[in-house]
Amino acid sequence: MKIISIISQKGGSGKTTLAANLAVYASMQKLKILLIDTDPQKSLSYWWEQREEKTPALADVSIKDLEKTIKNLKKDLFDLVIVDTPPHTNETIKSVINISDLILIPVKPSPNDLRAIGNTMSLIKNQNKKFIFVINQANKQANITLSTATELSKYGEVCSSIIANRIDYVTSMISGKTVTEGSKGKSLIEIKDIFNYVKKYLCK
Template identity: 30%
Template sequence: MKVYSIVSNKGGCGKTSLAVNIAIAMHVEGQSGLIIDCDPQATATVWGQQREEDEPGTIPAQGHQIKTIIEEAESQGCDYVVIDTPPHSDQTSLAAARVADVVLIPVRPSLPDIAALSYTDDLVSLAKKREQAHVVINSAPTKGMQNDAQNAIKEIGLNLAPAQFWQRVAFSHSFNSGQGVLEYDPSGKAAAEVKRLMRWLSRL
């Protein structure tokens, strides 16, 4: 079973969107799993309630419950678990990072988001998961801003995922309908970006 933790000290960077689209990508491939929703806003849980299917399941949880839920998921034969974490909650994010096989750090290509990476870098270093941590550029509006963000991430020294997401309405429209982009518009550009990310993740 693979555990993917989505962490960032910065709010509004797209953690929940990344979490649900990873889970849906594995779901459409026939894998079984769940999303652990550690954000008090429970956005992933609300998204799950909009779905007509039971998979992937969403479970609201606090940081101290993560390990037990993962053990139970593995005992029930789950193929994956995706952990969605809240911003500004070091203990929960630390707990999620510690149990992860892969830590993904979504970041928008803006100065505040890039500046916040240093705090998340400290967190994954404390969890001893810096090698397993990868930054995913999210909601890039232009190629120029994306290139600037890539250079800044390299200067910090964090790994940069070779796949990124651009600003596309399919991400918000699919989320609002309780879907992932691979369900909402399987042949669209947003779906292609998710597929590219998943091909890379499958090799880790």
């Protein structure tokens, strides 16, 4: 069982959207997936309650109880656990980082999001964990997207697949779905590419 946590100090960077889309796509690949919602806002749980499909599973767990919950999970019950986290966390997020095999950090290509990166990095540094930036809600042709990728690469690895600003990321979630369900479009390819990109780190 591997654990991916999705972390960003910046609110609205796409943590919940990335968690739901990756989890559903991974379930479609026949992996046994558990989503954990540690955010008191409960956006992921509200989305999940709208779902008709039984997978992925979801558990609502506070950050305080996360370590114990993971410890008590039977290791062969799930292939992958994906943890969605709240924004504006501080020291408490370190316990999430501690139990993770891989951290994904969604970042929007905007000056405000880039300025907030230092806060996220200060929580991750010294923890010796693999982390990958995922650029989200981007205009792929815009200069700001390229400069964001360049700026982020000074801190660490940037996923080569970028998530564009697309309305289906928003509308699919209204009914408890994701872009990977019933879609053959560009957004499905983006999620598939990100999944394949991160998968190689989980196999190590």
